[in-house]
Amino acid sequence: GAGVSQSPSNKVTEKGKDVELRCDPISGHTALYWYRQRLGQGLEFLIYFQGNSAPDKSGLPSDRFSAERTGGSVSTLTIQRTQQEDSAVYLCASSSPGLALSQYFGPGTRLLVL
Amino acid sequence: RKEVEQDPGPFNVPEGATVAFNCTYSNSASQSFFWYRQDCRKEPKLLMSVYSSGNEDGRFTAQLNRASQYISLLIRDSKLSDSATYLCVVNHGGTSYGKLTFGQGTILTVHP
Numbered sequence: 001g002a003g004v005s006q007s008p009s010n011k012v013t014e015k016g017k018d019v020e021l022r023c024d025p026i027s028g029h030t031a032l033y034w035y036r037q038r039l040g041q042g043l044e045f046l047i048y049f050q051g052n053s054a055p056d057k058s059g060l061p062s063d064r065f066s067a068e069r070t071g072g073s074v075s076t077l078t079i080q081r082t083q084q085e086d087s088a089v090y091l092c093a094s095s096s097p098g099l100a101l102s103q104y105f106g107p108g109t110r111l112l113v114l
Numbered sequence: 115r116k117e118v119e120q121d122p123g124p125f126n127v128p129e130g131a132t133v134a135f136n137c138t139y140s141n142s143a144s145q146s147f148f149w150y151r152q153d154c155r156k157e158p159k160l161l162m163s164v165y166s167s168g169n170e171d172g173r174f175t176a177q178l179n180r181a182s183q184y185i186s187l188l189i190r191d192s193k194l195s196d197s198a199t200y201l202c203v204v205n206h207g208g209t210s211y212g213k214l215t216f217g218q219g220t221i222l223t224v225h226p
Contacts, residue, residue, distance in 0.1 A: 031212055033212070033213075033214075035216075040218075041218055042118070042201060042216035042217050042218040042219055043158065043201070043214075043216040044216075045213050045214065045215065048212050048213055050212060056212070056213060058213075059213070091157060091158075095212070101146050101148070101163075101205055101212070101214070102160060103160070103214065105157035105158050105159070106157060107156070107157050108157055
């Protein structure tokens with residue numbers, strides 16, 4: 001079946017602009033996660049959605065970052081007033097009910113802020 | 115101190131070699147442990163979970179030492195296709211259930 005998809009695959013933007021990154025999880029997966037991976041670094045947790053529960057936003061680095069998950073499926077990560085340090089690969093993952101720790105990742109969105 | 119620490123390598127080994135990676139974690143309350151594999155410019159993929167009693171999957175053996183807060187991955191009879199970055203991953207459970215904490219990864223290159 002289809003895996004996690006993300007769009008765009010690459011995004012180049014100017015400092016100060018807003019960007020929206022999209023994630024489409026695996027059908028039936030109730031949990032959705034966003035991570036950030038800077039060049040040569042491990043993944044940093046950003047935010048976690050589980051069903052209808054309030055999201056765990058504890059990893060969002062600043063109030064410029066926000067995420068929504070509409071209808072329990074597609075999610076959008078928004079970065080406002082982008083900064084050069086926001087340049088990274090943004091990875092989305094999803095997992096099925098009861099198997100939150102078996103996370104399947106999408107290919108990521110490579111964001112470059114000039 | 116980072117929550118999950120790994121030797122970044124790189125490890126360069128010939129085909130057929132045995133190679134071991136180590137990882138330490140700082141939170142003694144951590145409950146679940148994993149090794150992920152990430153190919154160059156690709157997304158991470160789950161390689162194997164790590165159980166307290168140690169577990170094996172083909173050429174791969176994972177071990178956990180809770181007392182020392184230490185995780186290892188052993189790869190026997192290395193193949194060219196094993197070349198990748200290996201990520202040590204920890205979950206703290208409880209209110210952090212679902213949130214994975216990743217090490218920075220260990221780079222492995224297997225050469226002919």
